[in-house]
Amino acid sequence: MKKKILLTTATVVILLAAVLTAGSFYLVNFALVDANRHRDSNFNRAMTNYPELRPWIDSLKAEGALSDTFVVMPTGERAHALYARSTKAHGATAVLVHGYTDNATSMLMIARIYNRYMNYNILLPDLHGHGQSYGKDIQMGWKDRLDVMHWIDIAPGIFRTPADSMRLVVHGISMGAATTMCVSGEQTPKYVKCFVEDCGYTSVWDEFAHELKGRFSLPEFPLLYTASWVVQMKYGWSFSEASPLKQVAKCNKPMLFIHGDNDTYVPTTMVYPLYEAKSQPKQLWIAPGSKHALSYRDHKSEYIRKVTEFVSKWNGAENWKLRGES
Template sequence: MRTDATTESGAPGHDVLISADGVRISAVHHPDAARGLCFVVAHGFTGSWRRPKVAAVMAGLHRHGGVVGFDFRGHGASGGASTVGDREVLDLDAAVAWARRLGYRRVATVGFSMGGSVVVRHAALYGGVDAVVAVSAPSRWYYRGTPPMRRLHAAIDHPVGRFVIRTALHTRVSARRWSPIPAAPKDVAARLSPIPLLVVHGDSDTYFPIDHPHQLYAAAREPKELWIEPGLGHAENAVGPELVERMAQWVGEHVAER
């Protein structure tokens, strides 16, 4: 359902996409006239394409091609409730399909934290993309080894915590437990090949320590690359312009080879 037609002038166009299970997904397109490469950006938990840090990442990527940003279910202006990485693959699939309808010949997904797990699972289960970049992504579920992750699990597992997340962070979390439990990123990473995978992680990440990127990288097949970034914290809030530029260049080089 189109709410604001995408422009050809370089100005962003807004859209409301519909996921395969009927959830309305708020999305934005920053066009590239050549329609060669499009980056589809998947934000982290409690994020949105309207958030300044996500917008900054999108602006950096836009120097190298078109960009599609979207709000996962339960986030921002999208409908539904967050399943914290399970059904979100359907939201990403709707955004990738939109990029294809817009005429892009190459599509790369770039995900952060929860979004990083989603881009890996989406490429493994659905395909249809030309490169994948997973930043600060967990390799496995139910991780509680750091204080931030213990606090997060305590919040999403309790009605009061979900109320706080909804009111303070504007994110609606589903009260339903996963059933069945979706395959973890590390368990499906091998299916990405021959899609190139770049795993990016900071050695100062306070949510997921570096055994997560090493586990994800080890599970994947070639072509793959692992960057452990000195001093980098967690997800889009920690990523600066220089790293965005390097990731965009990596994508450009690898989609050109396919």
């Protein structure tokens, strides 16, 4: 009888372990491998969503100012970025980081703020596994921070500007905002002057726990624990270590926090502990009524004003002005 009970118990445990393992691999593949991504650098999607981009992009193309570049990362992987030089930049440069499953072109509306209104050079990388950059897995901003730091390091060469003349801001949206905050906690060059994060999450663990509950009505235990272990084994990082909250607490450079007050994808509540963790200087803007990553779309003039005023204060930018456009 005892042998039968032990056998039954062992069978149940093995079945549960198999189900949990299968569920963990499914979750990892669903979120980090199989997620549909916009791989091309076609500008049409961006211009359809934001028609004001067309004349600006056409003028950049006419001037031959908008270019592509491919570089080899320290990991040996090939990475892609869009960039445009401004003859009036005098070293002022914006590195603009896109969100989950997007690519560089999804940041063109933000690039327009810096290039058209503030006369900045702009650099828009495709993160690992996105756009034309190498990779199949999404790194959720954690290992991406190392790639963005490499783009920051080579920016003086791309824009033919001595490092001691460069003044650089990093601005990200959604996963790009998480990446930006993860970068902010590292040792960055002196020419990195400030950061702008728009609707980033506190940690990958928190975001996945939120999605697990919302999409699948499942608690974080045990699946999130085992899925994080799978990611550690396959990709060398874990959900818990990928923490913009911990990183931003180490940042001593200025940061502007932006979040829509109707964001349910990365809940608005996440911005408050992030803001509290960050030491001064800092600024917070909650965009009224905006859902996830739509603060610019809903409040164009105010978004432009908030960004230009903040960045100009801390990045030493000059000669920018709003032109009365939405």
